[in-house]
Amino acid sequence: MQEIKYNQYSKEALEGLTRGAFLNVSHEGQDNTMTIGWGSLGYIWKKPIIMVMVRYSRHTYQMLDEAGEFTVSIPFGDEFKKELVFCGSQSGRDMNKFENCNITTVRAHSVNAPLIDGCDLHYECKVVYKQAMEPGILCGDLDDKFYKNKDFHVLYYGEIVGTYAK
């Protein structure tokens, strides 16, 4: 694993994200991961920032909210397709997803959240800003489409403290 600049593979990161990436957290000795397909990469407050979104209903929500740290592990190809489907449809409340999927984790360099072994790109992040989506501000059709049941996302803006490529 090699440390690189945060935007080195931004094109591949954005493309990988839309096909599915792992959002990893660690809290009180428990590791967990969930599948994400949305997010953004940017430069804000003079820092490289990745923004990830977690719905209130998710097990990850409380873990991330309390830990204040996360990692994102992105495969560029399809080698984690099955695992991403599984981790996006099951909850860490009920099981250890890593064991169930035979996913191997490795320790991150600067945060407690783990990295998913074998992914092409990893961001290690510390939350510097978070904000829950405000009901009713999203343009109408998107609000109906994604938040009909009012299970809004919380937006976590994480300072990228390390970017690593396979």
Next chain:
Amino acid sequence: MQEIKYNQYSKEALEGLTRGAFLNVSHEGQDNTMTIGWGSLGYIWKKPIIMVMVRYSRHTYQMLDEAGEFTVSIPFGDEFKKELVFCGSQSGRDMNKFENCNITTVRAHSVNAPLIDGCDLHYECKVVYKQAMEPGILCGDLDDKFYKNKDFHVLYYGEIVGTYAK
């Protein structure tokens, strides 16, 4: 100008942004531009999204808020250095920045905001979500550093309806 995929030059876009880019708006027949150095590029709500930030105090704020559309024009090199400094330090309330800087604009393809002629990359965007920053949620040192006078940013999430390269 050639239409490309939104993330084609994301690496260059993020690097260009940190050196300065033009955020362009048009409202009630008046065009304006301001310099931005922060923002993000992502995929959210199943759409390519660029997020830009405008402080309440800016002339652009009301224009953008009412128009609901904007463009971002990014130079990859230093050829607009002087113009970016000027447009970041003067207000469109007091002058026509384009005339003062000898900046030429061209019409965009799908929004009313103009594009800055000669820039390497252009995003045409329609606002789908906006949210004012909440005082006190940003981690302490950043809050002190950037918002001591409480002139917070409003975050505008624009669906990228067209990306064009020179």
